[in-house]
Amino acid sequence: MTWTIIILLAVGVASLRLLGMYGGTALVRRVPMFERLGSLIPAAVVSAVIAQLTFASGKSLTIDARSAGVAVAAVLIWRRAPIIVVILAAAATTALLRL
Amino acid sequence: MSETSTSARPEWGTLIGIGLTFFAIGVTVNVLVYEHVGSAVKTIAAAGIVLSATSELAYIAVRDVGGSVLAALIAGWVVASRFGLLAASLGTRIQVGHLQRSCAALNCLDPNVGVAMQQTTPKGVITAFWWVTGALHLGWWCGTFTGVFLGNIIGDANRLGLDAVFPALLLAIIANLLRQKPGLIAALVGGGLCAALLPIAPAGTPIILSLTGAVVALKVPEPKAATS
Numbered sequence: 001m002t003w004t005i006i007i008l009l010a011v012g013v014a015s016l017r018l019l020g021m022y023g024g025t026a027l028v029r030r031v032p033m034f035e036r037l038g039s040l041i042p043a044a045v046v047s048a049v050i051a052q053l054t055f056a057s058g059k060s061l062t063i064d065a066r067s068a069g070v071a072v073a074a075v076l077i078w079r080r081a082p083i084i085v086v087i088l089a090a091a092a093t094t095a096l097l098r099l
Numbered sequence: 100m101s102e103t104s105t106s107a108r109p110e111w112g113t114l115i116g117i118g119l120t121f122f123a124i125g126v127t128v129n130v131l132v133y134e135h136v137g138s139a140v141k142t143i144a145a146a147g148i149v150l151s152a153t154s155e156l157a158y159i160a161v162r163d164v165g166g167s168v169l170a171a172l173i174a175g176w177v178v179a180s181r182f183g184l185l186a187a188s189l190g191t192r193i194q195v196g197h198l199q200r201s202c203a204a205l206n207c208l209d210p211n212v213g214v215a216m217q218q219t220t221p222k223g224v225i226t227a228f229w230w231v232t233g234a235l236h237l238g239w240w241c242g243t244f245t246g247v248f249l250g251n252i253i254g255d256a257n258r259l260g261l262d263a264v265f266p267a268l269l270l271a272i273i274a275n276l277l278r279q280k281p282g283l284i285a286a287l288v289g290g291g292l293c294a295a296l297l298p299i300a301p302a303g304t305p306i307i308l309s310l311t312g313a314v315v316a317l318k319v320p321e322p323k324a325a326t327s
Contacts, residue, residue: 001136001145001158005168009158010148012176014205016183021204024187036321038188040313042216043282044289045181046209046273048309049153051290053266056297069263070270077274083116090267091123094260 069094107223108230109214117210117231118238120268123261125242128152130250135159139247146243150206154179157302177303184310185212189228194221206232213272281319288312 028034054070055061073090081089108114125146132155133142149155154175161171186207192215193203203225215228245253256262276282289312296305 001132001141003141003144005158005172006141006145006149008172009145009154009175010150012172013149013151013154013179013182016176016180017186017204017207018201020183020186020207021190021200024183025190028187028191033317035191037313037317038191039216040281040285040316041184041188041310042209042213043273043276043285044309044312044316045184045306046213046269047286047290047312048293048306049181049209050266050269050273051294052297052306053262053269055294059298061294061297065260066257066263066266069260070266073263073267073270077271082112083268083271084112084119086271087116087120087264087267090263091260094263095258096260098258098260 065094065097068097107218107220107226109227113214114230114234116268116271117214118234120210120264121235121238122242122245123238123256123264124152125239125244126246126250126253127242127256127261128156129243129246130253130256131156131159133247133250135162142247143243146239150208151175151179151182161302174302177301177307180303181209181306182207184307185209188212189215189224192216192218192221192224193228195225199225203228206236208232208235209269210235210272213269213276217275279322281316281321284319285312285316288315 028038050070054067055063057064069090069092072093073086076086076089129142129146132145133139136142136145145155157178158171158175161174162168186204189203189207189212190200193200195203211228211231214231215224218224218227246256273282273286277286289309292311293305293309296308300308
């Protein structure tokens, strides 16, 4: 990864963020339906990231120690456990299953 | 994710959890990036100016399987396009000047937008956003330096189960959204679609297409108690 690549990657990512903040926000405000859509986007997009981080292994889907760790986290979240307990339990479960 | 009674600052337990998670991400990601880049300065610079672990990983993943530089860059950008969507979502809820708005845009990540969007007032949204941003930056930078300079000692960070920490944190952050039907539908459709498309779609696109979840959830009546 050269300096040029790092800068190109950074400029692209920053542009997308700024485009969303200015262009996307303007669009959302202009069309009333988009305002409610905007409030639902975090749930949809963050869930997709969770799915990818939990089940993706390269280009395939897998259920492994990591998935078990996230499943334990889900149960603790449902039981309204503190967030620190949730992430420590996820890591501990995953690590133990990999022993 | 609840607010304190007097301010929009998230609870300290939430902030510490986010900081610890980003420490773990900083370590795991930057051990990999350092191995690929071979330069501590470049690794640290990339961590700071790209500020997207998934973009860096997407670039490296495509290059590692023989993809061209352009293909790798596009993968990195596509993966980061979700931050544009999150920024658009955040932008509708804040009332700040252009400088702060631009700074917020450049710092948009999953956890800070996820927590901020659960606040009920524009001031609460931006306050929560910056508290979480501070916590995640603190963790990210400590993790980055640890990964770069102590990576050899730590070895395989996934052995410690650190790869489960980020999805667990994100799940905790959106938990309140999932307790309402529209948010639950958006999450189930978005997450399910992403998982279904992962094996067949180009890197990053399943996450973009997860927007479908939000569109489908529009058909679900809004709860009367909703504040947004």
